[in-house]
Amino acid sequence: MSDQTPVLECRNLCISYYTRAGEIPAVVDFNLKLMPGEAHGIVGESGCGKSTVALAIMQYMGKNGAIVGGEILFEGRDMRTMSDEELRRIRGSKIAMVYQEPMASLNPSMLIGAQLAEVPIYHDGLSEADALRRAEEMLAKVRLPDPKRILNSYPHQISGGQQQRVVIAMALLSNPKLLLLDEPTTALDVTVEAGIVELINEIAEEFGTSMIYISHNLGLILETCDRLTVMYSGEAVEVGDIHDVFEEMRHPYTRGLFGSIPLPGADKNAHPLVAIPGQLPLPHERPEGCNFAPRCTFFRDGLCNVGALKMHPVPGDDDHKVRCERFQEIDWDRDLPKGEAKPPVLPGDTVLSVENMTKHYIIDEGGLFVSGGDARTVKANEKLSFEAREAETVAIVGESGCGKSTFAKVLMGLEDATDGKVMLGDVELGALPVDKRDKSTIAKLQMVFQNPFDTLNPSHTIGGQIGRVIRKFGVASDEAEVNEIVMRLLDTVKLPRDFAKRKPRQLSGGQKQRVGIARAFAGNPKVVIADEPVSALDVSVQAAVTELLMDIQRENRTTMLFISHDLSVVRYLADRIVVMYLGRIMEQGTTEEIFAPPYHPYTEALLAAVPIADTRVEKRHIVLKGEIPSPSNPPKGCPFSTRCPYMIPGTCDVDLPPLRSFGEGHGILCHLDPAELSKMEPVIKPRAQAAE
Amino acid sequence: MAVTDIQASQPFLSRLLRPRPVIALLLLMWLPLMAYVMFGKTIGNNAQMVLLPAIPATLILYILGIRAFRESWVAVIGLTLVFFWLLMAVSAPYLPLLDPNKPIAPFTTPFTERKDVFFWLGTDFKGRDMLSRMIWGCQRVLVWGVTATLVAYVVGALFGLISGYLSGWWDEIISFAANVLLSFPVMVLFIVILNYLGPSGFNIVVAVTFASAPAIMRIVRGLALDIKTRDYVFAAQTRGEHPLYIMIFELLPNVRGPIIVDACLRLGYTTVAITTLTFLGLGLQPPDPDWGLMIRESAKTAMLWKFSYMLLVPALSVSSLILGFNLMADGLREMSLRD
Numbered sequence A: 001m002s003d004q005t006p007v008l009e010c011r012n013l014c015i016s017y018y019t020r021a022g023e024i025p026a027v028v029d030f031n032l033k034l035m036p037g038e039a040h041g042i043v044g045e046s047g048c049g050k051s052t053v054a055l056a057i058m059q060y061m062g063k064n065g066a067i068v069g070g071e072i073l074f075e076g077r078d079m080r081t082m083s084d085e086e087l088r089r090i091r092g093s094k095i096a097m098v099y100q101e102p103m104a105s106l107n108p109s110m111l112i113g114a115q116l117a118e119v120p121i122y123h124d125g126l127s128e129a130d131a132l133r134r135a136e137e138m139l140a141k142v143r144l145p146d147p148k149r150i151l152n153s154y155p156h157q158i159s160g161g162q163q164q165r166v167v168i169a170m171a172l173l174s175n176p177k178l179l180l181l182d183e184p185t186t187a188l189d190v191t192v193e194a195g196i197v198e199l200i201n202e203i204a205e206e207f208g209t210s211m212i213y214i215s216h217n218l219g220l221i222l223e224t225c226d227r228l229t230v231m232y233s234g235e236a237v238e239v240g241d242i243h244d245v246f247e248e249m250r251h252p253y254t255r256g257l258f259g260s261i262p263l264p265g266a267d268k269n270a271h272p273l274v275a276i277p278g279q280l281p282l283p284h285e286r287p288e289g290c291n292f293a294p295r296c297t298f299f300r301d302g303l304c305n306v307g308a309l310k311m312h313p314v315p316g317d318d319d320h321k322v323r324c325e326r327f328q329e330i331d332w333d334r335d336l337p338k339g340e341a342k343p344p345v346l347p348g349d350t351v352l353s354v355e356n357m358t359k360h361y362i363i364d365e366g367g368l369f370v371s372g373g374d375a376r377t378v379k380a381n382e383k384l385s386f387e388a389r390e391a392e393t394v395a396i397v398g399e400s401g402c403g404k405s406t407f408a409k410v411l412m413g414l415e416d417a418t419d420g421k422v423m424l425g426d427v428e429l430g431a432l433p434v435d436k437r438d439k440s441t442i443a444k445l446q447m448v449f450q451n452p453f454d455t456l457n458p459s460h461t462i463g464g465q466i467g468r469v470i471r472k473f474g475v476a477s478d479e480a481e482v483n484e485i486v487m488r489l490l491d492t493v494k495l496p497r498d499f500a501k502r503k504p505r506q507l508s509g510g511q512k513q514r515v516g517i518a519r520a521f522a523g524n525p526k527v528v529i530a531d532e533p534v535s536a537l538d539v540s541v542q543a544a545v546t547e548l549l550m551d552i553q554r555e556n557r558t559t560m561l562f563i564s565h566d567l568s569v570v571r572y573l574a575d576r577i578v579v580m581y582l583g584r585i586m587e588q589g590t591t592e593e594i595f596a597p598p599y600h601p602y603t604e605a606l607l608a609a610v611p612i613a614d615t616r617v618e619k620r621h622i623v624l625k626g627e628i629p630s631p632s633n634p635p636k637g638c639p640f641s642t643r644c645p646y647m648i649p650g651t652c653d654v655d656l657p658p659l660r661s662f663g664e665g666h667g668i669l670c671h672l673d674p675a676e677l678s679k680m681e682p683v684i685k686p687r688a689q690a691a692e
Numbered sequence B: 001m002a003v004t005d006i007q008a009s010q011p012f013l014s015r016l017l018r019p020r021p022v023i024a025l026l027l028l029m030w031l032p033l034m035a036y037v038m039f040g041k042t043i044g045n046n047a048q049m050v051l052l053p054a055i056p057a058t059l060i061l062y063i064l065g066i067r068a069f070r071e072s073w074v075a076v077i078g079l080t081l082v083f084f085w086l087l088m089a090v091s092a093p094y095l096p097l098l099d100p101n102k103p104i105a106p107f108t109t110p111f112t113e114r115k116d117v118f119f120w121l122g123t124d125f126k127g128r129d130m131l132s133r134m135i136w137g138c139q140r141v142l143v144w145g146v147t148a149t150l151v152a153y154v155v156g157a158l159f160g161l162i163s164g165y166l167s168g169w170w171d172e173i174i175s176f177a178a179n180v181l182l183s184f185p186v187m188v189l190f191i192v193i194l195n196y197l198g199p200s201g202f203n204i205v206v207a208v209t210f211a212s213a214p215a216i217m218r219i220v221r222g223l224a225l226d227i228k229t230r231d232y233v234f235a236a237q238t239r240g241e242h243p244l245y246i247m248i249f250e251l252l253p254n255v256r257g258p259i260i261v262d263a264c265l266r267l268g269y270t271t272v273a274i275t276t277l278t279f280l281g282l283g284l285q286p287p288d289p290d291w292g293l294m295i296r297e298s299a300k301t302a303m304l305w306k307f308s309y310m311l312l313v314p315a316l317s318v319s320s321l322i323l324g325f326n327l328m329a330d331g332l333r334e335m336s337l338r339d
């Protein structure tokens, strides 16, 4: 191994951007050695410089970016001494990049076949027919069904997951030495993501391609990579073999990161998450010395804040390096970050009950002057039934198209239910649009939204937006009183009081989400619907916002409906879980029931698909075939029948499955025999147990 | 960052550089000018008194504008051109100018002295001073141009918001009407409307509104369609807010940015349109000075090539104003892209 030349080597790489405010260092002193066939992960939060590294390797720095120090060696040669012509050749054939957004790499007006064929025609001088044949083989290798049809489609005619596979196929066609993957699955659903991850792993084996995998998700990195670099605020803070870093992390930031993601052992009462305090420094406001210092509990004045820090090798393991001055003094076992255990909350009476709630949309393709076009029915929600009690957290889990947002709309009164009942206390909401609801009913139901950049109106001040809710719901009307409540709410969500006068653009994503939470709780709601409230935030801020949301809920004994696709988060904070697929509830039960057999086949696949950043557990490997069907054209019989590994032909694709009940409240919608369902093996097991 | 260092060095000016004082200053500049130009005759002999407060307001606004725009030299040039004419407009009665309507010495070429008066820009065919006509002439173009554009914006934005936010039948009807109006060539629309209503300043406003509002409505509708999917609009809906509240308080402030840029460009078009209409005899009527009229009159003069200054003076004035508006739009767009 040692006599091989590394495919890629970065030595003391420094990259800066030049803006009006002056030079902004984006990446400082970055080192990386990538051996042939190796997969290297770069993990970090937004603004940590991970994508900048990828762009520098591709030499796509743009007008205002430049490599200001160090070198990048590709197969032993410094890329900065190469001519433009040479660089272009290397970029096309030896280094390929896959971006988060597949459409960024595809030409929307060209047939996929033609786009793919271009690569071998240009690089290997193949004839068009040969090139097309190669393209077809490659599409089959990236496990796309029916490659012929895909060759003759335009990019927009296939789904997002398929597009990403096409992009990977395109990258592989030139037979690259190095594949750069920049968050390749972030835009995809979990079960589709699992398929791509499997594909990436197969590529590594089959083609021997070296890979750099950039992600914010530690679990994904664990599943795909051999080595790992953790970046924070423009610097690599920890580098090493993936198992070394995961099991014996030696940097306070890495440790903090692991403490703030819900791993299987976490529990909202006994082992709450520990958030990293504070937030990422802006690039031009980085502190002297260690960038992590303002957030680090081990900070020592005079040691951590002098001069630039170097990478120190961890004794006994040359490959494992950390950028921390005190890592040898810290007792890593004793000083584990621990959250305070909180007493469990006992749920009260039923607050919200949903009974056979059904919502169908009629899509009429006619317009004003064309009536009676072909009308189609989209069954967004089919016979949903569940209950939520006071102070309880019910998670609604599902991927895109499962109908969770439609359900939220019906609940909030923006859509009428087609059938069935939604009862909040003794008020029926299903047929009561929001403009017919009285003030107190509206105030009882509030929502926290997903996208921090969308949740607040950019034109109004924070105080004004919270104040509006207070006035609207008649909590207070007097100016001074409203102000007082706004201040109190800002205190509750742990924001400084003078934020009331600020505009949203002066806030970070996490702060905006806090304001969103304050706004939702301003009217003293009974039920709060939280629609993926933290999924768009940086990992280190997620925990803080999640904990805050749960603390407020705990205090007010609010019922929370937590909509999410992320089962690890859900396992951590939910009391009951409802799993939805294509508008139907496939399974519901308490959190323990959902995470242990018997499973619904879809729940089982979902559990297996979620990447877990924990080397102590083992996961069963289940990858679903195909994609989620469109809700406007769901399969007959069981909605899951097109992808289900247990599918019983002749039954599942014809008849709607029956509801199998396993004890109180645990129901599974499936044709499989209850005995067979009970025989399923757990998806996630501790590793020790797996070895037995 | 830029804002904070202004605050440090110029506390007074920066306190003015906030929405409320700026709006107050704008009104202080605009209302007197509008009153003077539109209703000067009814106000009577001392009409020019109303313009007094507008002069300092214009100067302060100009300084504020330069400070706010200083990062883009394009915008600064545009602003300077526009404010030059604004300043001329508000201070015309106080400048040492000859009476723009008094015939003195016909066909005097620029920079010559006749009858004991020195004519910087010469005189026209009736012998009226070109310099004074040029400066007085900007009043009407500015006032009617800006008023017409504003009215068109109010109407266009209102329909755009309704059509974008409420969708459904509202949208179908409004979009249909807009498409019908847009299918006419603008000039034809102007000529038809003004022929029907008769030429006057107010009718120009009506004509410009008919011609511009559909395009504005489309822009606002597009923006509204995008913004109404945002979570904060959803939040307002689930709070039970009235659609009118949502349109005005949630949507309107956020379509402001792109609209302001478009408004600057459209001010340019409207200026062209008004000048053209006056040139065609459909707009403002003689004898008061107006650039369009000046062009019209000079175009009728025989041997134009010899007296080309008669045409050049008003033509260059119009061009500089339009250029000012366009540069301002460019500068604004450039600045909005940077943030």
Ligand code: SF4
Pocket: A251, A252, A253, A290, A291, A292, A293, A294, A296, A297, A298, A299, A300, A303, A304, A323, A324, A325, A326, A327
């Ligand atoms: S160098 Fe100091 S502040 Fe930085 S991570 Fe290490 S202990 Fe914390």
Ligand code: SF4
Pocket: A601, A602, A638, A639, A640, A641, A642, A644, A645, A646, A647, A648, A652, A657, A669, A670, A671, A672
């Ligand atoms: S009913 Fe059939 S297709 Fe549906 S989940 Fe059960 S086994 Fe799978």
